[in-house]
Amino acid sequence: MQKYEIMAIVKNSLDEITAKKVCQTQILDKIKKLGGNISFEDFWGERGFAYKINKQTWGYYFLAQFELDGANLSEMKQELNLEKELVRFLISKVEKNAATPRKYSEIKAEYEAQEKKKQVENTPKEEKKSTRREKLTTIKEKESSPSPKKDDVDKKLDDIISQSSEGI
């Protein structure tokens, strides 16, 4: 009995609940029928692709580890190829001493926590920059002369017009 790992992508036109059912019925039940036993399973959920696959941009990812005879594996692959709900799947061998993979939800939560830390570290720097800019703007405002008011402009214009009309 060799240990294998399967990763599969389910269509994004289905709901999340039905996508889970598809994984259960089309993959895990098939392994049990062929006399294998499942040691690990994990439903990743929605995830975007790096490139378009069948004109789709995202799908539901599913991962499982199981033990099966090598002779039955080809039979399983043939049956999986006929399923219409599966976009793609990949079966690979697992080493005997390899540790059990971590759950995807744990990895995702860890990554989000790291990103939050980075954001907190970056925020005070931006504030410092803004204060400097504010200082510069205040200095510039002081240096520049105050803009002329509307009434002054009107008076001046009237004066000019009267002078020019007198000359004529």
Added chain:
Amino acid sequence: MPPRPKKFICTFCKNTQSPNYKDPKTLAQFITYYRSIQSRFYTGVCLKHQKKLATEIKKARIMGLLPSVRYEK
């Protein structure tokens, strides 16, 4: 004579971790700007792990976790 010190230390040997297609974030460090696999000369990974790295990147590409070409929008 004392043995010559090694220039590069393989990152996978250091962390006692072999490359895996399930974490594309670490694999993304070993591909170029145009998303092709970087050679051992530039990555500084030992031969054993570089061979595994190449296969794992190819697996990740099949499952849509890593790109094989750089797309410009």
